[in-house]
Amino acid sequence: MSLLLAVSLWATIIFPSGNYITAELATTPSQWIKGLSARKNIEKDKGMLFIFPESSYQSFWMKEMNFPIDIIWINKSFKIVGIENNLPPCKKKCVTYRSPLPVKYVLEIKAGLAKKENLKKGDILLISFPSSTL
Numbered sequence: 001m002s003l004l005l006a007v008s009l010w011a012t013i014i015f016p017s018g019n020y021i022t023a024e025l026a027t028t029p030s031q032w033i034k035g036l037s038a039r040k041n042i043e044k045d046k047g048m049l050f051i052f053p054e055s056s057y058q059s060f061w062m063k064e065m066n067f068p069i070d071i072i073w074i075n076k077s078f079k080i081v082g083i084e085n086n087l088p089p090c091k092k093k094c095v096t097y098r099s100p101l102p103v104k105y106v107l108e109i110k111a112g113l114a115k116k117e118n119l120k121k122g123d124i125l126l127i128s129f130p131s132s133t134l
Contacts, residue, residue: 011049013107014126015117023047023107025130036108037064047109049127055102065089068111071097072119076104080123086111 009025026032026048036048052058055076062069066089073082082100099106105127 009130011130012128013047013049014128015119016123016125017117019117021045021047021109021113023049023109026050035060036069039066041067042069042108042110044110044113047107050106050108052104052106055104057101058099058103058106059096060106060108061094061096062087062090063094069108070111070114072107072109072114072125073099073101073103074105074107074125075101078105078125078127080119080121080125082121083114083119085114 009027010022011025012020013023014020022045024046026035032050032052035050036042050058058073060071068086068088071084071087072080073084075081081103084097087097107125
């Protein structure tokens, strides 16, 4: 008999202002598909960081989301290459949002936080990843 452990890994995302959030890491195809969907809400100091094996164009939609979010498109150098603000959950027809350039990371955060933090294209985010994966 085998035991399967579900472990959530988190990273600290530090904005240019010095403020920070903690982001759950999405590193597998099943985590990428599910994302934040079906959750009731997201706290103002939390997020989800999608990590892809290689930089490429990424597409996201708001299917089964229960709250609006901001999406931050981030390249392999941790530079913001695009921002989608206050994306609403979709009810019937879901809009697809595509990164403007190839990205290695995508950060989903509470709607309005990107504007509150005055994030803009060209900003560099500091990301502190967990030191081990257990």
